[in-house]
Amino acid sequence: MPVAVELGELKNRVLRRLRPSVEERRRVEEVVKLVEERALEEARRLGVDLEVSVEGSIAKDTWISGDKDVDVFLKLPRELGRRGLEEVGLKIARAAAGGDYIESYAEHPYIQAFISGYRVDIVPCYRLDRLEGEVTAVDRTPFHTAFIKSRLDERLKDEVRLLKGFMKGCGVYGAEIKVQGFSGYLCELLVLSYGGFEEALRAASEWRPGEVVLDPAGHYHDLEEPRRLFNQPLVVVDPVDARRNVAAALSLQKMAEFSAASRLFLAKPSELFFHPPPPRALTREALGKALEERGTHLAALEVPVARMAPDILWGQLYKSLEGLETLLLNEGFEVLDKGAWSDEERVAVFTFELAHVKLPRLKRQLGPPPQLGEHESKFLLRHLGRDLKGPRLEGWRWVSYPSRRLVDVAEVLMREGA
Incomplete structure (x- = not known):
């Protein structure tokens, strides 16, 4: 066929x-x-x-x-x-x-x-x-x-539905902070600009960040102007406000995912792109086996949350997630992946996949080069007789080995979540 x-x-x-x-x-x-x-x-x-x-x-x-x-x-x-x-x-x-x-x-x-x-x-x-x-x-x-209603006929309304359904199935639909994907209005403008669902996918399959500028209402004579003005991965000038990029909330990650999904669908169309099977929850045993095969460890921190607008909640959760990752990195842990989840009612969970969950008590701390006057003196006074090892010269650099206060990832996360 x-x-x-x-x-x-x-x-x-x-x-x-x-x-x-x-x-x-x-x-x-x-x-x-x-x-x-x-x-x-x-x-x-x-x-x-x-x-x-x-x-x-x-x-x-x-x-x-x-x-x-x-x-x-x-x-x-x-x-x-x-x-x-x-x-x-x-x-x-x-x-x-x-x-x-x-x-x-x-x-x-x-x-x-x-x-x-x-x-x-x-x-x-x-x-x-x-x-x-x-x-x-x-x-x-x-x-x-008013703008969209004046331009969409029945065929294009269905084309928009197809694009929205495709994006939902691929996990890139929604401009809210939780998703950072494509808004419904952006979907409508993509269909209007390209002429349909398939046409939008063909165009998206060739997108490159910073190179795509769409101006559905023709506000600008030279598209270089909005490209420079907004300087974002995808630029779609708002038909009702030339000073606004409708795609401003779109993250580079979601743009890349949509572009890749478009290429895969066009190569082999399938309803699975619209209606993927629901994810299956792993049993404790299956999770343990998966982590063993990967040689990694999982750490999670559960915290209570108050009921509030989702955008406010997820803004706070993502900010906390970045802060916790920075804390773990500063303590010496290697963070391979991270994520956040919430029921948006009572509880949130931060998860981290780590190379190790325990660190050696000994910590290597670089000091200044020798002959650096006050900096050298301060480093030596601060570490002399207090550390597990050092201070000593390693090449042209003072190095000392103090004792870590916290060596277990659970201690670090529990202290922060308390």
Whole structure:
């Protein structure tokens, strides 16, 4: 069977699973209606002129089956000012959320509500006719929705679904800090720019960091200008804001993974790229055997976490992960790999694959070259008679061998996690 025919049939099979069902659409409409009714009722009570709109992939009809995220914007008069937007907007958002929600803050405060199994971001914003001056991500969002809706036909909506499904299956979908991948809006712009799912994959298979610049709305006459301006692995100029790179949150790692997956899929198309088998949990015995074969050791630190917005949580977790790795390296451990996990409710776990979990008590510490005056004297005074060995000259360098305070990786991590 020709590859083109085979790929066409594969796409049709995948799309039957990616398109939201009639029942899913009905449930989303019910959630949106509930939020809208609550918001309008609270606005009437406060005497505020309010317009409620659905934004994001739901509004653009590019969402895929199983998506549980809904974006509802509360558009308020600009005359309220920043303080009024936050105070009045949050009052309305809390009322619209009902009982189960958390309050979050990006460039504007917003409410993340949990309603009938859906995560609903309820976002107060200004009602704007056009973007001008300093604008925020919240300000841009309704204009993103309008731009995409005006350019996507039914075929391209399905092409976007295919690209999103492919990226989800490959683990590169989502611009949130946890993933650092491709946002839904970026997927839509890639399909618009290249003309479809396959076309986007063909282009991505040849991407090189720092060389790709897309300008869907034609803001720039010379693409060297945005390349120099943004200086990031992938540049996609925002159609509604020429000063913004839509791909700014994309990490080099996720760009590389998507490019590689695109090449592999085009060489041998398979539904497994869209729906990979779920990972299997290793038993304790299997994990021990794997580590024995690799000749490495695993160390993990479990810490409690509070419930908060995922972006805030994962920003903190990744920062802590880097800090712990630096600590281990400074103590003398060889870190081969690292990772972080959290249920985003109560607990987080940091894991490290190490060459060794215990170090010798003896530690080699380099000092200054001889004849360096005060530096030489200070080093000798600090180490003379205190170390396990040295100080002594090794070639043209003073070296001493002090005793390590901590030699076990568990001691290091427990001290830091205490």
